[in-house]
Structures are given as structure tokens and as C-alpha cells.
Amino acid sequence: MRGGGPDGAQGGPGAGGGGSGDRRSGDRRSGGRESGGRESGGRELGDREPGGQESGCRKSGSPARTRPRPRKTARPSQPTIAPGGTTRTLPRERALVRALPPLLLVAGICFDLLTPPEFTASPLFAAAPLITAPFFRLRTTVATAAVSCLAVLVLRMSHPFGGPDVQVITEFVTMLTVGALAVVINRVVRRGDARLASARSIAEATQRAVLPQPDPRIGGLDIAARYEAAEADAFIGGDLYAVQDTPHGVRLVVGDVRGKGMGAVAAVAVVIGAFREAAEQEATLEAVAQRLERALAREGTRRDGLDAFEGFTTAVLVEIPRGDEGTVRIINRGHPEPLMLRADGRLCVLSPSEPALPLGMGDLGTWPDRADQTPFPPGATLLLYTDGLSEARDENGEFYVPATRLGGRIFPGPAGPDSLLATLVDEVRRHTGGAATDDLAMLAVRRPITVGD
Structure with missing residues (x-):
């Protein structure tokens, strides 16, 4: 029997500001010095959790000041786009x-x-x-x-x-x-x-074969996925996701192949196939990342000179260890930072401790992958997404900032992940006026609240 809190998705007043701002000032206001903060590239990674474990996240709170974003020229208006990218008649x-x-x-x-x-x-x-x-x-x-x-x-x-x-x-x-x-x-x-x-x-x-919809319950976790292609009448493009229940725990990947549309499907198939095989066989998440790197390099060599194969792939690899009740391990290869939504509405931006190049760029140099470990408490939801969400722009060129929009909001219960993704899709459509400019893939994973929690 699991508890999930009050039904429905509620937004706290004023919560969720500062997703793109100076989070250090917001983290230090709660009282005294910050405990256990690490720095990577001049950005602090957050407070220690009550158990003494490092959270590895930057808090998103309303007191933080927002940095100005460069304004971009607004794209011309486009026809209204229905789910899946098709033009719809009002x-x-x-x-x-x-x-x-x-x-x-x-x-x-x-x-x-x-x-x-x-x-x-x-x-x-x-x-x-x-x-x-x-x-x-x-x-x-x-x-x-x-x-x-x-x-x-x-x-x-x-x-x-x-x-x-x-x-x-x-x-x-x-x-x-x-x-x-x-x-x-x-x-x-x-x-x-x-x-x-x-x-x-x-x-x-093709979408069902390459990007099948995951089961709503995998490895004791509540899971939901969404995919929307930018091209009209296309059901699959350059973004990808996969969930695999393995002997080592539940492993996930969300990625974005260079380019979009049907020309990127070949690279998507390569990454998904390599991930599913490596997730079952490799003992560590770092080894899975290296397998994906080699698979893309091998495919790039085989298809040298062919436009059908896109090059590098940004990706986030996640492992939720089996039998572990409180942590998640993350490797970020040049991808938008995941978000952690706590059961009480607090939001953390999970920044990597060390920046890394996207997959498929091994020719520029080699470096060891190091997974960051972050607390994953009961009732929390991990959100993985592609830049189709974080770079969605309105008519004035302003970006949709998920860290700002989601702070203070609660999506409880087993249906929470699906409700969260449905909310994001609706908000992005309203923000952009229905004009899809990039593929969008999202995965939401929730650790249920059990009787002993």
C-alpha cells in the first residue's frame, strides 16, 4: 500500500522562480553558510540532505535573481500544430x-x-x-x-x-x-x-518499434514518457528515450541527435539499440556510456560520407540501483540538466559535477565518465527532457524555463509523472502558440511513497 499525498497537481503561489538565475544567493539565504556545497565551473551544486549525502543539485527558488537571456529574433507565425506535429483545423x-x-x-x-x-x-x-x-x-x-x-x-x-x-x-x-x-x-x-x-x-x-511507450510501472517506479516530433506528420525525429529494467537497477536514457526529423532516425535507432544491450550487460553506468560512445563512432565510420547518419548525440544516462531506497546516479553528456521535483514542491536542478562532451565526439579527446550520485527520496519525481522543452520560445523570443515554471508545484500519486508531462506539453503549446520548432522528448520517473517512509 502506497501513499501519494493529495490528489491533483497544485501550484504553490510564487513558487518556482529563479530556475535560470543565480541560485547561490537563493541557497544561502535560508540561514548561515551552506553545508557541503561543491563547485563546478563556478556554479554551486547544492546543500547536503538530512542524511549527510550530497544532493548534487542547485535549488530553484523564488528569491533568486534571474540572469538576462539573450533575445532572439521571433520566428514567423506557423499553423496550429496538433499533438504529434500535424496541422489541425480549429x-x-x-x-x-x-x-x-x-x-x-x-x-x-x-x-x-x-x-x-x-x-x-x-x-x-x-x-x-x-x-x-x-x-x-x-x-x-x-x-x-x-x-x-x-x-x-x-x-x-x-x-x-x-x-x-x-x-x-x-x-x-x-x-x-x-x-x-x-x-x-x-x-x-x-x-x-x-x-x-x-x-x-x-x-x-516505426515509433512503436524504435521508441516504444514504457510501462507505467517498471522496477517499482512510476514512469511516464512523451514524444512530439517537430516535422508535420512525423511521429519520430531526432530525440530519443528508453527505459530498461536490468539486474543492476532501472536504467534510463534521454538524448538528442544532431539534426531533427526523419534524417536522424538512423542515429536514434543506433543509440537505443546500443543502450538496451549495454544496460543489461554492463555492471556500471560509466561502462554503458562508453558502449554508446563506441557504437556511435563505429556507425559513423561505417556510414562515412552519408547524410543519413547524424553525428553527435547529447544524452543523460540514469541508474536507479536495485534495492537502493534513496539514490540515483546520473551521467550527463552535454544535455539539458535534469530536474528533481520533491514531494513538498521543492525543485532541484541536477547539474553535473564535471562538464562532458556529447556522445560521438570521441575524436576530440577521451576522458573518464563519472556518475554523480544524488538523493532520490520517496515521493520525488525525476524529470529528463530535451531542448525542445527548455528552448521553446514565444513570439517575443523568450524561452520556456521548466525550472521556473515547476517550482512549488506538486504532482502526487502514481499518475503524477503522466500529469506532469501532460502539463508541460500544454504549457509549451501555449507558450509557443502551437508552433513546434524542435523535437521534444520527456521522461518522468517517480519513487513511490511506501508505508515505511
């Missing part, structure tokens, strides 16, 4: 399209009845089936074309002011031609839709 636009053909028919009938025979409503009748063709089924298109032809024939022949027979025949033949053209357009569009549906089905199968 409900108002869809309702207008559906209402337009009957409105045109009614307008044509009224115009023809209220005007002399010298004026014709044929353009309105012709527009109705042409608008229907690309948006409706064949049956609806044929029915609209038939109504248009019948309306022209009946109205012109029964017009109270009369009309020349030649004009009636001409308009009727014109409507027959337009109706036939509408049917052809409908068939062409429907065949294109079928091909698109087939391509989407293949893309979905």
Missing part, C-alpha cells in the same frame, strides 16, 4: 467549411428569385460543389452538385420574368461540367488522404 474553421455549401445554395436561390433574368446566380451554385469536394465524402459532393444543377434548371425555367431557352441550357451544361469536376477533385483528394494515412501508419509503427 473547430470554428471546420464549422464554417461545413456550413458554406448550403449557405451558397440558399444565397443562390434567393438571388435568382429576387433579380431580373439578366442577372444569374450560377457562380454561387458552381462554388457549392467545388467547396464540398475537398472536405466531404463523394456522396455529399455528388448530392451538392445535383442540387446545384436542379436549382439552376428549375429556377431559370420557372422564373417569373421568363428567360431565353439558350441561357437556361448554357447554365445547366455549365453546372453539369462543374459537378463532374467536383467529383474528380474529390477522388484525387481522397486518394491523397489514403496515401497520407498509410504514411502515418508506417510512421506510427
